[in-house]
Amino acid sequence: MQLFHSHFSPFARKVMVVAHEHGLAESLELLPTAAHPVKRDGTILARHPLAQVPTLIDETGRAIADSRVICEYLDTRAGGGLFPEAGQARWIALNDQSTADGMLDAALLIRYELTARPESERSSAWIAAQQAKIESGLASFEGIAEALAGRVDIGTIALGCALGYLDLRFAEIVWRAAHPALGAWYEAFAARPSMMATRPPAA
Template identity: 75%
Template sequence: MQLFHSHFSPFVRKVMVVAHEGGLADRINLLPSAAHPTNRDARILERHPLAQVPTLVLEDGRVLADSRVICEYLDASGGGGLFPPAGSARWTALGEQSTADGLLDAALLIRYELTARPEAERSAAWIAGQEAKIDSALTAFEAEAAGYGDRVDIGTIAIACALGYLDLRFPDLGWRGNRPALGGWFEGFAERPSMLATRPPAP
């Protein structure tokens, strides 16, 4: 398998954490990319119309994009278990993944606003709106963090990758300040071999 990737993409990290947890990481060849919100990478565009990372090229030539789709494919191809079967646990994990991905969407929109737009075109109201989404998601995670325990599934993986991205790109946010349960849980989860193996380099 081949994966168009960026070491700094939290969605790529989520995919690779799942790959490590399922014992598939050594079967994935990482392809360099320069995905951008406006200047699309022609190398990815040749394989998928959205030209986004992560994009996974399978051995048979089929192409999968979107981290949620790729993660489920890898889980089904590996040891399985990161996507709980039908029932309450599945909907909990999928809901957590959705909220974590939404947090990341908001964070990336801020990142793009600050790096892809000229300063004169930036919107303070837009940035504040995205920051409010991040804060709401973190508050929701804090309320549930005491129950995460040692659970390892797509929900907790997505949350951990989202928190790791905040540490990487928004260290001044200080999200741990009034969220002791979430911070304590993340400190332990971040030491998992899969998280350590996918830790992004210092920017």
């Protein structure tokens, strides 16, 4: 299998964490990309219409895009375990993934606003609105931090990657100070071999 990948993409990292958890990382050939929020990478576009990172190419040549779809594909391929099959545990994991991914979407939108737009075209109101989403997400997870302990599923993986991205790109958001229980959970979760193996280079 091949994966259009960037070491700085938190969504690509989520895929790689799942791959490491299942022992599939060595079966993935990582393909370099030039993905950009404005200028699409033609190499990825030739394989999938959204030209986004991550995009997986399976052994048949089929392209699978979106980290949520790729992660579930890899989990199913490995026999499951990171996506609870049914019941309350499944909806908790999927909802946590959705919230964590939403925080990442907001963080990336801020990043794009600051790096892809000229300063004269940036919107402080837009940036503030995305920051508010991140803050409310952090507060929500702080409230359930105790229940996160011991869980290793797609919800906690997505959350770990989201918090790691905040540390990478938004060091000015000192989120641990206001969310100590979440910070303690993340310190333990970030020590997992799969998280250590996928740490991005220093920004």
